[in-house]
Amino acid sequence: MYGNKVNNGISENCEFLASGKLVRDAISCLTGRQSEKKPLLFIVAYWGQGIEEELDESKEYNILCDLTGGGTNPFIIEALRKRVKVNIKHRSGLHAKVVISEHEAVLSSANMSSNGLSLNGNGNIEAGVRIPKGKQLEAIKDWARDLWSDSEEVSDDMIESAKINYSKRAVNSSNLPSEEALLGAIKSERLFVHGDLFLPGGPKKNNNLESASKTLQKYHSSMDKDYASNHRGKICLFVAHLLWIFDGNSMDTKVGRFEKMADVVLRWRTEKSVKDHEIEKFILYLSQNDKKGSIGKACSTIIKSDWQNITL
Numbered sequence: 001m002y003g004n005k006v007n008n009g010i011s012e013n014c015e016f017l018a019s020g021k022l023v024r025d026a027i028s029c030l031t032g033r034q035s036e037k038k039p040l041l042f043i044v045a046y047w048g049q050g051i052e053e054e055l056d057e058s059k060e061y062n063i064l065c066d067l068t069g070g071g072t073n074p075f076i077i078e079a080l081r082k083r084v085k086v087n088i089k090h091r092s093g094l095h096a097k098v099v100i101s102e103h104e105a106v107l108s109s110a111n112m113s114s115n116g117l118s119l120n121g122n123g124n125i126e127a128g129v130r131i132p133k134g135k136q137l138e139a140i141k142d143w144a145r146d147l148w149s150d151s152e153e154v155s156d157d158m159i160e161s162a163k164i165n166y167s168k169r170a171v172n173s174s175n176l177p178s179e180e181a182l183l184g185a186i187k188s189e190r191l192f193v194h195g196d197l198f199l200p201g202g203p204k205k206n207n208n209l210e211s212a213s214k215t216l217q218k219y220h221s222s223m224d225k226d227y228a229s230n231h232r233g234k235i236c237l238f239v240a241h242l243l244w245i246f247d248g249n250s251m252d253t254k255v256g257r258f259e260k261m262a263d264v265v266l267r268w269r270t271e272k273s274v275k276d277h278e279i280e281k282f283i284l285y286l287s288q289n290d291k292k293g294s295i296g297k298a299c300s301t302i303i304k305s306d307w308q309n310i311t312l
Contacts, residue, residue, distance in 0.1 A: 013132045020126035023108045024054070024117035027099050030130075031056055034101040039087070041100040041144055046071035048113030050277035052079050060085040064151055066094040067162050071111070074162035075272070077154060089151040090158060097128075098140065105131045105140050114277045122284055191247050191294040197240040208254040209267075212236035215295070223285045235278050238268045239286075242279070243298050 017023045034040050039060040047065055055061060063080065065072050067090040080086050097116075099106045108128025110116035115123040131137050152158075199211045216236040220227070227235075241264045244251060251258045258264055268274050283299045290296030 015130040017128040020118040020123045023128045043098045046111040063088045088154045091151040212240040
């Protein structure tokens with residue numbers, strides 16, 4: 001049972017989904033029941049980091065999103081387009097979140113994103129309804145078919161244009177928490193010295209950025225021992241640089257000067273070496289497991305800020 005059965009004139013077998021996690025579970029169950037020979041239809045406006053791992057590669061998908069509105073991560077759409085069994089279209093002004101299979105549908109407030117579906121256990125307050133087979137499901141399918149046929153195929157040019165707009169939005173200061181406001185939420189003095197976040201000696205040979213301290217690497221290892229050491233190092237070094245800039249510092253690197261947190265965010269997105277949800281997961285872990293320390297205190301403040309506007 002995903003939630004509570006309701007009888008509101010639609011169907012006595014509808015199920016109310018009272019959280020993003022329950023919406024995610026319902027979509028997962030719907031996906032599992034669908035034949036591999038028939039496509040699932042995802043009419044969901046916005047798509048974010050980490051969601052590509054939620055889609056079973058053995059299934060076929062038709063995806064309709066709003067690619068150019070600024071809420072969809074174009075790098076995710078680009079990755080999904082490379083899959084053989086995925087067809088993607090764009091519709092400006094789309095705001096619906098409806099997932100449809102042969103036998104049921106899920107209508108919800110949740111976008112296909114880490115926050116929408118609570119992929120890291122800490123997301124937005126969402127709700128939805130599962131619609132079983134019947135007259136209402138057929139009405140939903142009719143609506144979806146008309147919308148799909150009247151929408152535009154996503155092209156390479158559309159992806160590249162969306163990347164430019166998305167990057168501009170990510171680094172626009174109006175979408176980011178004020179550095180001064182964030183620091184003021186903790187205290188006026190600096191929280192860190194260099195050795196708290198970085199290994200001594202500067203960047204290693206062939207590295208553009210400084211390596212994270214052993215403290216951060218130990219925390220990440222405690223969170224998840226299964227990461228490859230190189231990938232763990234990348235996550236930790238980006239979090240280290242994010243915390244350093246958060247603390248009111250700046251840093252000259254081989255790839256440019258970091259003055260705002262957005263500079264660090266844009267760097268890892270440009271490299272595509274780590275994913276937004278991996279950074280967010282680690283920051284959340286640090287906030288919960290170093291509560292009395294400066295690292296945990298800083299991470300807790302970042303989590304409570306407009307963090308999702310940095311990691312869309």
